[in-house]
Amino acid sequence: MAASSGTAEPTAPDGAIGREPFAATLGSLLRTREATVIGALVVAVLTASLLVDSFATSRNAGYLLLDVAAIAMIALPMTLVVITAEIDLSVASTLGLTSAVMGHLWTMGLPLETIIPLCLLMGACLGAVNGVLVTVAGLPSLAVTIGTMAAYRGLAYVVLGDRAVTDFPLSWTTVITGRVPGTEIPWIGLVLLVLAAAFGVLLHATPIGRGLYAVGANPEAARFAGMSVRWVKLWMFVLTGTVAALAGIYWTLRYGSARADNAFALELSVVAAVLLGGVSIFGGRGSLPGVIAGVLLFGSISNALRLARVPEEALVAVTGLLLIVSVVAPNLADRVREHRTRRSRTRHATTRTPTKPRTEQHTGGPHA
Amino acid sequence: MTGGTGGTHTPDPAPARNGNGTAKRRTRMARELGLLLAIGTLVVVTWLYNPLFLSQQSVQDILLGATLLTILAVGQGTVIVTRNVDLSVGSVLGLSAFAVASFLTAFPGVPIVVGIAVGITLGAVCGVVNGALVAVARVPALVVTLGTLYVFRGIDFWWASGSRVDAADLPAAFLGIGRQSVLGIPVPALVALAVVLVAGHYLYSYRSGRELYAIGSQPAAARLSGIPVDRRIFGAFVLNGSLAGLAGVLYAARFGSVDATVGTGMELQVVAATVVGGVAIFGGSGTVYGAALGAVLLSTIGSALPVLQINQFWQQAVVGLLILLAIGLDKLLAVRTARRLREGRQHGG
Amino acid sequence: ACGGTTRGDTEEESTSAVADEADPDAEIPADLAFSYVPKQINNPYMTYANSGGETAVEELDGAFEEVGPSEATADSQVSYINTVSQQGADVLVIAANDPEAVCPAITEAQGQGTIVVAYDSDTNCRDLFINQSSTEMIAETQIELMAEQIDGEGEVAILSATPNATNQNAWIEEMEKLAESEEYSGLEIVDTVYGNDDDQDSFEEMQGLMQSHPDLDGVISPTTVGIAAAARYLSESEYQGEVALTGLGLPNQMREYINDGTVEEFALWDPADMAYLAGYAGGALSAGQITGEEGQTFEAGDLGEYEVEADGEVVLGPPTVFNEDNIDDYDF
Amino acid sequence: MAQRPPPEPPTLALVDVAKSFGAVHALRGLSMDLRPGRIHALVGENGAGKSTVVKTIAGVHAPDAGHVEIDGARVELTSPADAQNAGVAVIYQEPTLFPDLSVAENIFMGRQPLARGRRIDYATMRTRTEELFARLGVRIDPDRPASGLSIADQQLIEIAKALSRDARVLVMDEPTAALSGVEVERLFAVTRSLRDNGAAILFISHRFTEIFALSDELTIMRDGAFVAHAPTAELDTDTVVRRMVGREVTTLFPKQEVAPGEVLLEIDGLTRAKAFGDVSFSVRAGEIVALAGLVGAGRSEVVRAVFGVDRYDSGTVRVAGQALPRGRPAAAMRAGLALVPEDRRQQGLVMDLSVERNATLTRRWALSRLGLLTRSAERAATRTWAERLRVKAARLSDAVATLSGGNQQKLVLAKWLATGPRVLLIDEPTRGIDVGTKAEVHRLLSELAADGMAVVMVSSELPEVLGMADRVLVMHEGRMTAELPRAEASEESVMYAATGQHEAVA
Numbered sequence A: 001m002a003a004s005s006g007t008a009e010p011t012a013p014d015g016a017i018g019r020e021p022f023a024a025t026l027g028s029l030l031r032t033r034e035a036t037v038i039g040a041l042v043v044a045v046l047t048a049s050l051l052v053d054s055f056a057t058s059r060n061a062g063y064l065l066l067d068v069a070a071i072a073m074i075a076l077p078m079t080l081v082v083i084t085a086e087i088d089l090s091v092a093s094t095l096g097l098t099s100a101v102m103g104h105l106w107t108m109g110l111p112l113e114t115i116i117p118l119c120l121l122m123g124a125c126l127g128a129v130n131g132v133l134v135t136v137a138g139l140p141s142l143a144v145t146i147g148t149m150a151a152y153r154g155l156a157y158v159v160l161g162d163r164a165v166t167d168f169p170l171s172w173t174t175v176i177t178g179r180v181p182g183t184e185i186p187w188i189g190l191v192l193l194v195l196a197a198a199f200g201v202l203l204h205a206t207p208i209g210r211g212l213y214a215v216g217a218n219p220e221a222a223r224f225a226g227m228s229v230r231w232v233k234l235w236m237f238v239l240t241g242t243v244a245a246l247a248g249i250y251w252t253l254r255y256g257s258a259r260a261d262n263a264f265a266l267e268l269s270v271v272a273a274v275l276l277g278g279v280s281i282f283g284g285r286g287s288l289p290g291v292i293a294g295v296l297l298f299g300s301i302s303n304a305l306r307l308a309r310v311p312e313e314a315l316v317a318v319t320g321l322l323l324i325v326s327v328v329a330p331n332l333a334d335r336v337r338e339h340r341t342r343r344s345r346t347r348h349a350t351t352r353t354p355t356k357p358r359t360e361q362h363t364g365g366p367h368a
Numbered sequence B: 001m002t003g004g005t006g007g008t009h010t011p012d013p014a015p016a017r018n019g020n021g022t023a024k025r026r027t028r029m030a031r032e033l034g035l036l037l038a039i040g041t042l043v044v045v046t047w048l049y050n051p052l053f054l055s056q057q058s059v060q061d062i063l064l065g066a067t068l069l070t071i072l073a074v075g076q077g078t079v080i081v082t083r084n085v086d087l088s089v090g091s092v093l094g095l096s097a098f099a100v101a102s103f104l105t106a107f108p109g110v111p112i113v114v115g116i117a118v119g120i121t122l123g124a125v126c127g128v129v130n131g132a133l134v135a136v137a138r139v140p141a142l143v144v145t146l147g148t149l150y151v152f153r154g155i156d157f158w159w160a161s162g163s164r165v166d167a168a169d170l171p172a173a174f175l176g177i178g179r180q181s182v183l184g185i186p187v188p189a190l191v192a193l194a195v196v197l198v199a200g201h202y203l204y205s206y207r208s209g210r211e212l213y214a215i216g217s218q219p220a221a222a223r224l225s226g227i228p229v230d231r232r233i234f235g236a237f238v239l240n241g242s243l244a245g246l247a248g249v250l251y252a253a254r255f256g257s258v259d260a261t262v263g264t265g266m267e268l269q270v271v272a273a274t275v276v277g278g279v280a281i282f283g284g285s286g287t288v289y290g291a292a293l294g295a296v297l298l299s300t301i302g303s304a305l306p307v308l309q310i311n312q313f314w315q316q317a318v319v320g321l322l323i324l325l326a327i328g329l330d331k332l333l334a335v336r337t338a339r340r341l342r343e344g345r346q347h348g349g
Numbered sequence C: 001a002c003g004g005t006t007r008g009d010t011e012e013e014s015t016s017a018v019a020d021e022a023d024p025d026a027e028i029p030a031d032l033a034f035s036y037v038p039k040q041i042n043n044p045y046m047t048y049a050n051s052g053g054e055t056a057v058e059e060l061d062g063a064f065e066e067v068g069p070s071e072a073t074a075d076s077q078v079s080y081i082n083t084v085s086q087q088g089a090d091v092l093v094i095a096a097n098d099p100e101a102v103c104p105a106i107t108e109a110q111g112q113g114t115i116v117v118a119y120d121s122d123t124n125c126r127d128l129f130i131n132q133s134s135t136e137m138i139a140e141t142q143i144e145l146m147a148e149q150i151d152g153e154g155e156v157a158i159l160s161a162t163p164n165a166t167n168q169n170a171w172i173e174e175m176e177k178l179a180e181s182e183e184y185s186g187l188e189i190v191d192t193v194y195g196n197d198d199d200q201d202s203f204e205e206m207q208g209l210m211q212s213h214p215d216l217d218g219v220i221s222p223t224t225v226g227i228a229a230a231a232r233y234l235s236e237s238e239y240q241g242e243v244a245l246t247g248l249g250l251p252n253q254m255r256e257y258i259n260d261g262t263v264e265e266f267a268l269w270d271p272a273d274m275a276y277l278a279g280y281a282g283g284a285l286s287a288g289q290i291t292g293e294e295g296q297t298f299e300a301g302d303l304g305e306y307e308v309e310a311d312g313e314v315v316l317g318p319p320t321v322f323n324e325d326n327i328d329d330y331d332f
Numbered sequence D: 001m002a003q004r005p006p007p008e009p010p011t012l013a014l015v016d017v018a019k020s021f022g023a024v025h026a027l028r029g030l031s032m033d034l035r036p037g038r039i040h041a042l043v044g045e046n047g048a049g050k051s052t053v054v055k056t057i058a059g060v061h062a063p064d065a066g067h068v069e070i071d072g073a074r075v076e077l078t079s080p081a082d083a084q085n086a087g088v089a090v091i092y093q094e095p096t097l098f099p100d101l102s103v104a105e106n107i108f109m110g111r112q113p114l115a116r117g118r119r120i121d122y123a124t125m126r127t128r129t130e131e132l133f134a135r136l137g138v139r140i141d142p143d144r145p146a147s148g149l150s151i152a153d154q155q156l157i158e159i160a161k162a163l164s165r166d167a168r169v170l171v172m173d174e175p176t177a178a179l180s181g182v183e184v185e186r187l188f189a190v191t192r193s194l195r196d197n198g199a200a201i202l203f204i205s206h207r208f209t210e211i212f213a214l215s216d217e218l219t220i221m222r223d224g225a226f227v228a229h230a231p232t233a234e235l236d237t238d239t240v241v242r243r244m245v246g247r248e249v250t251t252l253f254p255k256q257e258v259a260p261g262e263v264l265l266e267i268d269g270l271t272r273a274k275a276f277g278d279v280s281f282s283v284r285a286g287e288i289v290a291l292a293g294l295v296g297a298g299r300s301e302v303v304r305a306v307f308g309v310d311r312y313d314s315g316t317v318r319v320a321g322q323a324l325p326r327g328r329p330a331a332a333m334r335a336g337l338a339l340v341p342e343d344r345r346q347q348g349l350v351m352d353l354s355v356e357r358n359a360t361l362t363r364r365w366a367l368s369r370l371g372l373l374t375r376s377a378e379r380a381a382t383r384t385w386a387e388r389l390r391v392k393a394a395r396l397s398d399a400v401a402t403l404s405g406g407n408q409q410k411l412v413l414a415k416w417l418a419t420g421p422r423v424l425l426i427d428e429p430t431r432g433i434d435v436g437t438k439a440e441v442h443r444l445l446s447e448l449a450a451d452g453m454a455v456v457m458v459s460s461e462l463p464e465v466l467g468m469a470d471r472v473l474v475m476h477e478g479r480m481t482a483e484l485p486r487a488e489a490s491e492e493s494v495m496y497a498a499t500g501q502h503e504a505v506a
């Protein structure tokens, strides 16, 4: 039933849905952006294991996890926000502010057991501020979160100034970087796994997650289906703020240092990983496995290149190239495919058919 | 935006709404006037606090300080007007600054103009890369320019590999561009002013300039009205790239010492200035005058806060709040204008 | 603890690869792997410094490598420290971006048998710190230069690097102490601002200083980026010759301003010597010539013999003062 | 084909033009001529392909087969610019204005009058806009932005834009849909004068009075194909409608007779400023009530307000006696309401999502167990309804965008019927659905009503209204103008009430 011509109608009998042949399902799975990124990850890891000494060690895997943990953590809710066609650039500043507040509260003598919930709550509030400005005031999230990015980072300096609070108890800091007994896997790896699973289930297996796609791809249709687009978006910002705060706690304890400039400019890495993972900046498309693969791809490539003693400058360029290739390649592939279809059609008809590039909507703007 | 209201039960023919038109124009102007007012207030308050703020030297410093951001904001404004964005400007500025500095160091004999041309051309080339990827491959500008942000910076790192060009290596005539004044106004500030005026004039008075607005306002309609959308978007990116290149040249001339980290993180500052200046992030409205004033406002805040002896640690927070305030105000103005137009329709018989 | 974990000292146990007993006659083995981790690659000061490190490593027949992040942050340094310890480097020479944040990684590296020498800016967990010069010497030199230039009397401001830079803060504190002393009672430190080791920021902070302190007589900038930006600002402003400027700067960067009279004198150690010394110190630790105890001595190639001081510090020496007469003798 | 008169070549001609969008054959070998000095009307059902004809002439779509001729010479119109250069001006069905730009700029975009140095001459542009508006009898400030204009004003600007081109070929796709009588008269006057100056004009409208008043000749098309072409004077409305619909209507509407049950939906005094006013009616279980009226009569707005996606100013909505809160679609859904919206692309479906995701979008919570949705549950639920409605899809995981228009519409139906509503609001249920499957939808509606569902059907298709409804409520310009029981509802009575000529309320 492989139809070579683009105009052929699906040949399923009237009213029947074709049972999905396994090969076809597999084929369509393989063509998704996520699959491309996961494939790239597998290739990268295999290549690195073969070519780079001490890459394929459990110790290195531990380091890799520690390094990508903060980005991975924030990328999870960021994926949801981007799927609803918004963006949050203030995450790194939220992280920094959390870290600063954590340090400040610690020097005031509060117990960590109290500080951590307070910080998470603050993160939720910071996210809610973004969310309210976006949904209630109706401001574009890109602009709003550039503003709060500066504001939150500034507040972090207000709270902690130029100080660095470093006297966190070893019992906490070593647990964060510590390994699960008998393995080289850091505890944070387990935390990540749990978080990723939770977000994965939320996005891919719950009614809420289904709604997010609809809200992002077609807010009007979502409204017609009984969803409150504003509430949904607001909650996504709150979630992002909370997780960014969690990342701030992790960051502070991992480096044992609470500073206002912690994780400066991390937001671009997070956004880059999310976009690399196949999430459309215009909302409505993307998956968590793709994003996690994207985070790990960035992480393992830079890890491998570092181990291979490739200088940092190449790392920076590779990051950018990956990002560009990941959006341009599928588009070019589409165009080539279209071109072929068109050619086969012009064999029957004499006039040309117009090309309607897949991303016509994308000329729409920085985000839709 | 196939907008409109439902029924057509208003039997009378559409009434004239002259009053609203001018009102709208006035609110549009108000956007720029408001910025001027904000800058003026800030300057006066700071001056009252410390009269030295308006000394000849200090005014020169402020003008110089606003130069780069202004030029970048003009370019970014042009891109954002088309409903796109260019995040790579910081890297382009850095690359071009390093290029022009190394070029002039490597060939001490060549005329300064050639060096300047090298910087601008390199910026334009970067713009071509961005523009081609966005317009021809039709991929989202945010993703592409986030990618080129890293790529251009990587090239810069690789090229500089830890070296720096110092003022002493550069021809005095080149540094002179950054240091000389005409009638008390520093040359770079004059260049920025010229850029603002030319770009503003172009966007207002030429067909292709107006078409950029049309594209940003409603891309689908722009295609239907026969506007060469891809070519225009490409052009906007090239223009922005060239201006980032020019900014790089001025950076090198003014600061004299250039390494590979020049311009890091500038992109968000530029986008912020543009948005504060009233250029809608979704395109179609705003002027480069506004964007330039936004840049001047942001950099005046930067200059005034130390003079006002506001705790250094508060400065960034204040800047963030001001950005939020500015976009909120813009939205408020837009909503009020829309409401007045609607009411005008009802009463304006 | 029932009240939760609050602030209270938990003493840190350090695992170190350093020998228990010093053997002053031990030979530094050949083929040691040295990894230099600067604050930031692409920082010309660091690049120049590490050229000295490379010389030392060559002299010791070791393997030299320079790796590091493109941004001067502690977290990106940590990844490189991990990489270095995985690759089994014998000696890690590091200029830490944060005294504490790099420690977990460093401790782990030490656990893997890596000797850790800090240079340029200290951390809390190294085996040895190569101090460019002692905090006192640096502070004293700068205050002295400033006092000379403004005849011992006037308002002085400080233009520093980042608010968190450990070494900067130590010097500033010391300078403030000196300014309160009898000897420099005429000096009044009126402000400290931060240019974040960024050319443009420093430049603008300098502008701000001139406006908020119209009676300013001098500026001390104990950072190479800061002093260069400040000098450039002065050289093209009406304050040239009116406001004195001194601090720590690179001769190549400052030559222009010495020649045009913007700056009279400034100081700096030779960063390459610092990294060179760090290399030899690492070698000595590796060989077991020293263990980092106070009073031990070791040979540092062309630089001669050095003694370990309190807290495992080795001091390179007093900074060199550069002025019109000697600046052309240096090229870095 | 024999009708093509020999003398001078037509200004513009379509020759055997075919165009498909995936599985939808929008045009199937259509030919027609536009001649100088003639107004050529094009009629056909919704989805017949008229707009596709327009877009082909405009250079938006390139035909798959056949070609366009101008002055007898074959041309390739690859972009709107090409068509414009060839002297074609188009008024699209949907206004295509730039909301941020001024009215004058909207009219002259890309063709602004120039002064010295190729600079735009704003003063001239303004005066020329005023001249155009004077000609059309419109009073809009040329300097105001286009955003916030009513749909009628937007349409007028589109007309002014097309007129300003002084085109040889003027194409108007339902230019009058949003206009009131006065403006229509002015437009006709201008159009006639353009015709008398030798322009070739294509006119599309669903209003037969206008067609007969204005056009010189008329082409009828159906399902993308040519049906008939004749001088307008030789035709009358009945003939046109018959040829347009083209088949025995009775077979299409398998209406079952049901005894109405209790009142399920009660609307009382529903009003929203500038959209509709004082709308009251009730629907019983088992009843199919049709809302009829012209495009723009406000029927969709009423059902949208009832469902809660739009707000209303006053009035009440009760479902089985319980008042519904305003503006809360979720509450309406809980009360057993479902709305099949008129615009499936914008409102009904999320085109990027798969068939199964769309089908279960309204039932996400109901299908989940312990808060989790499983693919198999989704798939089973989708399959049930997809098979019942005979949705033809290759795979359930395909994006909805790949389905044909009719199948998309069926999917929207499936999505809402799956919620098991007590009251079904259904707006243009068969728009874009091919004739063969229309009957299936009708049969299903009939069955559901027989099972006790209350159905409110908004439809622009008169035969559908007449064939399906137990009662017909006719709206005109936001008000109810007639309530006709099945026996009294006829094409004439409904059209009279719909055009506002007959103010009697039964």
Ligand SMILES: Nc1ncnc2c1ncn2[C@@H]1O[C@H](COP(=O)(O)OP(=O)(O)OP(=O)(O)O)[C@@H](O)[C@H]1O
Binding pocket: D021, D022, D024, D025, D026, D044, D045, D046, D047, D048, D049, D050, D051, D052, D053, D093, D405, D432
């Ligand atoms: N861009 C498109 N992609 C896919 N299908 C399309 C597209 N445009 C039109 N169609 C389909 O082609 C068919 C003809 O559409 P067209 O808009 O020409 O109808 P029409 O006669 O203008 O109808 P109406 O009276 O409602 O305006 C419809 O079934 C429609 O769904």
Ligand SMILES: Nc1ncnc2c1ncn2[C@@H]1O[C@H](COP(=O)(O)OP(=O)(O)OP(=O)(O)O)[C@@H](O)[C@H]1O
Binding pocket: B002, B003, B004, B005, B006, B007, D151, D293, D294, D295, D296, D297, D298, D299, D300, D301, D302, D342, D428, D458, D460
């Ligand atoms: N919210 C809205 N935004 C933009 N346009 C609207 C909106 N609501 C209605 N319209 C437009 O107003 C006109 C009349 O509205 P409505 O859809 O209620 O009429 P109708 O009687 O249902 O006509 P039909 O369904 O046949 O188009 C339509 O042309 C529609 O496109």
Ligand SMILES: [Mg+2]
Binding pocket: D050, D051, D052, D093, D173
């Ligand atoms: Mg149509």
Ligand SMILES: [Mg+2]
Binding pocket: D299, D300, D301, D342, D427, D428, D458
């Ligand atoms: Mg309708």
